[in-house]
Amino acid sequence: MSTAKNKSNILGKIWSNYSFIFVFFMIFLVYAMTNSSLSLSATMNIFRHSAVIGITAIGMGLVCITGEIDLSAGSMLAFVSGFSVIVFNKTGGNIFAVLAFALLMGAALGIINGVLVGVVRMPSFIVTLATMLIYRSLAQYYCQHIAKELIGGGSSVYKMTSSFNGYDAMYNFGNGKIASLPIVGLVLILVTIIFMYITNDTKFGKKIYAIGSCEKGAFMAGINVRLMKMTAFVIMGIMIGASAFLWICMNGSSDPATTGTSYEMYAIAAVVLGGVSMSGGKGKIIGVLFGSLSYTVIDKIIIALKMDSLINNAIKGVILILVILIQVAGPQLKERIKMLSVPALSDKDEAVYDTKVKVN
Amino acid sequence: MALLEMRGIRKSFSGVPVLKGVDLTVSEGEIHALLGENGAGKSTLMNILTGTIPFDGGEIKFEEQELKNISVKLSEKLGIAFVHQELNLFNDLKVFENIYINREITGLFGKLNKKEMIRRSEDLFRRLGVKMDPTAMVSDLRTGDKQLLEISKALLAGAKLLILDEPTTSLNNDEVEHLFSIVSDLKKKGISFIFISHKMPEIFKYCDTYTVFRNGEYIGSGKIADTTPEGVTRLMVGHSEDAGSYVKRETGETVLNLTHMSGKGFRDVSMEVKRGEIVGLTGLQGCGSSEFMQCLFGITPKTAGKIEVFGKEYKGGSVHRAMKVGIGLLPANRKENSVIPDMSILENMYLAEHTLSAGKFHLNKTKELKKYDSFQELLNIKAESGNMPIVSLSGGNQQKVFIARWLNTDAEILLFDNPTQGIDVGAKEEIYKLIHTLAMKGKTILVNTLEIPELQKVADRCVVFYGGSIAGELTHDEIDEHTVMMYSTGLANDKESKEVV
Numbered sequence: 005m006s007t008a009k010n011k012s013n014i015l016g017k018i019w020s021n022y023s024f025i026f027v028f029f030m031i032f033l034v035y036a037m038t039n040s041s042l043s044l045s046a047t048m049n050i051f052r053h054s055a056v057i058g059i060t061a062i063g064m065g066l067v068c069i070t071g072e073i074d075l076s077a078g079s080m081l082a083f084v085s086g087f088s089v090i091v092f093n094k095t096g097g098n099i100f101a102v103l104a105f106a107l108l109m110g111a112a113l114g115i116i117n118g119v120l121v122g123v124v125r126m127p128s129f130i131v132t133l134a135t136m137l138i139y140r141s142l143a144q145y146y147c148q149h150i151a152k153e154l155i156g157g158g159s160s161v162y163k164m165t166s167s168f169n170g171y172d173a174m175y176n177f178g179n180g181k182i183a184s185l186p187i188v189g190l191v192l193i194l195v196t197i198i199f200m201y202i203t204n205d206t207k208f209g210k211k212i213y214a215i216g217s218c219e220k221g222a223f224m225a226g227i228n229v230r231l232m233k234m235t236a237f238v239i240m241g242i243m244i245g246a247s248a249f250l251w252i253c254m255n256g257s258s259d260p261a262t263t264g265t266s267y268e269m270y271a272i273a274a275v276v277l278g279g280v281s282m283s284g285g286k287g288k289i290i291g292v293l294f295g296s297l298s299y300t301v302i303d304k305i306i307i308a309l310k311m312d313s314l315i316n317n318a319i320k321g322v323i324l325i326l327v328i329l330i331q332v333a334g335p336q337l338k339e340r341i342k343m344l345s346v347p348a349l350s351d352k353d354e355a356v357y358d359t360k361v362k363v364n
Numbered sequence: 365m366a367l368l369e370m371r372g373i374r375k376s377f378s379g380v381p382v383l384k385g386v387d388l389t390v391s392e393g394e395i396h397a398l399l400g401e402n403g404a405g406k407s408t409l410m411n412i413l414t415g416t417i418p419f420d421g422g423e424i425k426f427e428e429q430e431l432k433n434i435s436v437k438l439s440e441k442l443g444i445a446f447v448h449q450e451l452n453l454f455n456d457l458k459v460f461e462n463i464y465i466n467r468e469i470t471g472l473f474g475k476l477n478k479k480e481m482i483r484r485s486e487d488l489f490r491r492l493g494v495k496m497d498p499t500a501m502v503s504d505l506r507t508g509d510k511q512l513l514e515i516s517k518a519l520l521a522g523a524k525l526l527i528l529d530e531p532t533t534s535l536n537n538d539e540v541e542h543l544f545s546i547v548s549d550l551k552k553k554g555i556s557f558i559f560i561s562h563k564m565p566e567i568f569k570y571c572d573t574y575t576v577f578r579n580g581e582y583i584g585s586g587k588i589a590d591t592t593p594e595g596v597t598r599l600m601v602g603h604s605e606d607a608g609s610y611v612k613r614e615t616g617e618t619v620l621n622l623t624h625m626s627g628k629g630f631r632d633v634s635m636e637v638k639r640g641e642i643v644g645l646t647g648l649q650g651c652g653s654s655e656f657m658q659c660l661f662g663i664t665p666k667t668a669g670k671i672e673v674f675g676k677e678y679k680g681g682s683v684h685r686a687m688k689v690g691i692g693l694l695p696a697n698r699k700e701n702s703v704i705p706d707m708s709i710l711e712n713m714y715l716a717e718h719t720l721s722a723g724k725f726h727l728n729k730t731k732e733l734k735k736y737d738s739f740q741e742l743l744n745i746k747a748e749s750g751n752m753p754i755v756s757l758s759g760g761n762q763q764k765v766f767i768a769r770w771l772n773t774d775a776e777i778l779l780f781d782n783p784t785q786g787i788d789v790g791a792k793e794e795i796y797k798l799i800h801t802l803a804m805k806g807k808t809i810l811v812n813t814l815e816i817p818e819l820q821k822v823a824d825r826c827v828v829f830y831g832g833s834i835a836g837e838l839t840h841d842e843i844d845e846h847t848v849m850m851y852s853t854g855l856a857n858d859k860e861s862k863e864v865v
Contacts, residue, residue, distance in 0.1 A: 207719075207725065210707075210711055210714070216706075217707060222704065223701070224683070225704075226715075285706040341757040
């Protein structure tokens with residue numbers, strides 16, 4: 005009996021730690037069934053379509069592990085990608101200038117969020133809600149009020165001038181493949197590996213988890229909580245910069261009205277699906293990767309079934325609720341069953357009394 | 365006539381008896397002091413009386429009516445009210461809203477009749493002689509007024525017996541005076557009070573009768589007029605316990621030198637501590653010794669005075685700076701301030717060291733595990749491996765991990781704030797031994813504790829705080845419950861100042 009119990013415990017543990025893998029493979033299975041002609045390249049394309057949202061979600065994951073949230077991600081993506089296009093057009097197609105600018109601008113916007121949340125200690129929900137409005141508004145405003153040649157001649161879209169010599173290189177980077185794996189997908193995998201290293205094997209990573217798990221305790225152990233929170237937001241900004249660069253490489257343009265809309269929400273959903281606790285301190289970066297892959301596959305299922313893509317978000321929402329329902333309701337249900345089977349005071353209850361006595 | 369009679373009340377928590385048949389009798393219209401050290405069972409008895417916890421045996425009579433089971437509702441209905449130490453008021457609501465919370469006066473469609481509530485509140489305050497504006501925000505009130513508001517609220521609900529749990533800890537003298545002038549008025553109207561306090565001067569000034577508990581036993585009761593502060597203290601303390609495992613050690617050069625240091629919650633602290641010395645800090649709850657430790661560790665800024673560590677001036681105000689000069693703090697409330705619940709034992713232990721060696725980015729897990737193993741042996745941490753979650757350990761073993769946290773940073777000055785809080789007896793002994801071992805190895809240790817037997821076991825000398833400053837200093841041989849109690853209740857000083865006058 006005890007071995008059976010142990011077994012169910014281990015299974016329960018694997019489920020709670022790695023549910024994101026089960027969820028991904030279940031969704032993938034549905035995709036494979038609906039798509040009779042599933043090819044290797046179609047499978048690899050999942051990585052291509054996950055690249056931007058995946059990298060955004062990894063940055064979001066880091067912020068969420070500290071116990072904060074960043075709602076400005078989508079707007080920041082539009083803002084940074086739009087201005088990166090301007091830099092591309094202005095420098096006559098200098099790829100490195102564009103990349104450096106995208107990363108730096110992301111970092112700068114991240115610092116604004118980070119200082120207000122980490123140093124000034126304003127609630128991150130409010131701060132990033134405000135910067136979400138600001139960043140998108142600025143992206144749209146400058147698109148209308150800047151010299152036309154800088155936005156590629158159009159009127160409401162930031163467009164890279166395709167005649168510049170850097171254009172092809174960037175386009176190939178955004179749409180090319182190495183051994184059937186999309187290059188942007190490779191970037192996503194690389195970023196995931198870097199962040200897995202940072203969160204698992206560095207002192208910085210441990211501090212990020214510590215402040216999310218118990219901020220007071222982390223402070224008492226000498227961790228500079230304000231600086232750490234700010235750094236998390238700056239890294240988030242840099243990730244948005246990288247996402248923005250990938251975006252313009254893939255699309256050659258950025259529409260300030262639609263680029264990255266609701267991306268913060270998708271990123272948060274991927275983070276949660278990946279097992280990161282929104283109250284901080286728990287979760288794995290690899291989970292975030294699987295979370296964002298899962299959402300891309302859902303898109304693909306709907307295309308394969310030739311359904312109206314407007315149903316997309318409804319299905320994503322339902323899956324999110326189901327997965328979290330299992331995570332939250334499961335233990336509660338188990339507790340209920342336990343309480344019914346053990347009528348007397350459990351150890352835990354006595355422990356509560358114990359502490360009460362000591363307090364008294 | 366006796367308003368309340370409790371006879372032979374017994375209560376055990378998971379087999380450990382906390383109340384071993386205690387008596388308490390309170391008459392109508394008196395202020396009754398309930399006395400005893402921390403853990404004597406006062407609060408447990410009060411929680412039984414207010415129906416928060418059930419009792420195992422004994423007899424309770426209130427107004428001649430025997431009570432078998434008390435629920436919170438019943439005790440409220442009978443007119444028993446508990447004015448808690450942490451006030452149960454809503455800071456963001458107005459005074460009258462607090463008074464009428466959950467029994468609002470309403471009109472048509474549930475619309476609040478604010479005018480009527482304000483009028484009745486004013487009426488109530490006038491009757492009680494309390495000067496308070498019913499429309500003021502509770503957050504703007506002073507602590508003394510909040511206390512009065514709590515009392516007024518209870519009286520409106522028809523309370524006949526009010527329990528005041530250390531009401532004066534955060535009040536200044538004028539506020540105390542004001543509080544008791546109102547309490548005395550109410551007493552004349554036949555309202556009774558149970559007054560829990562550690563401050564002898566107040567007890568002897570305002571109370572009529574007293575009951576003393578010690579370790580869950582009834583020790584004695586009587587009229588305040590028939591006894592003396594020394595007599596009551598002797599009843600509270602009983603025979604002093606065995607001094608235990610204390611060994612005298614050689615001490616080295618001065619490592620910590622404080623001159624007129626002040627900060628939030630304490631003022632004008634001067635002391636000199638030598639290498640290898642164990643200094644006990646004590647006093648009653650809120651006496652400032654814990655605040656002093658936090659300031660020394662850089663959590664709160666120092667407002668005046670000078671700190672010298674190893675002969676060099678250290679300005680404080682930052683935890684990181686404190687760690688760099690070699691200070692480590694084992695904070696009180698382990699759960700809140702030490703434990704990182706989602707992390708393993710190893711990660712919890714290394715957290716502080718990581719902030720000092722942040723330049724070396726990469727974690728060397730095998731090296732860390734090796735170092736953990738050596739600490740595990742030194743501190744006798746009972747755990748399967750460093751990779752187990754910290755929450756799987758018992759309180760005592762967790763505490764050892766946090767001691768290791770500071771040994772790992774090579775801290776020379778260790779501040780232990782209430783290190784044996786929530787730890788069972790056996791583990792306590794281990795912690796005492798550990799403190800000794802560490803001091804023997806040349807660490808300098810400051811231990812802040814409210815438990816005097818603990819000081820007798822470890823401290824070379826003991827500094828007693830009262831009201832934020834040092835009330836006295838005792839050598840190891842002078843430490844006993846009676847003397848410490850005299851200093852920490854402000855009695856010794858009162859006497860001295862009287863003698864000077």
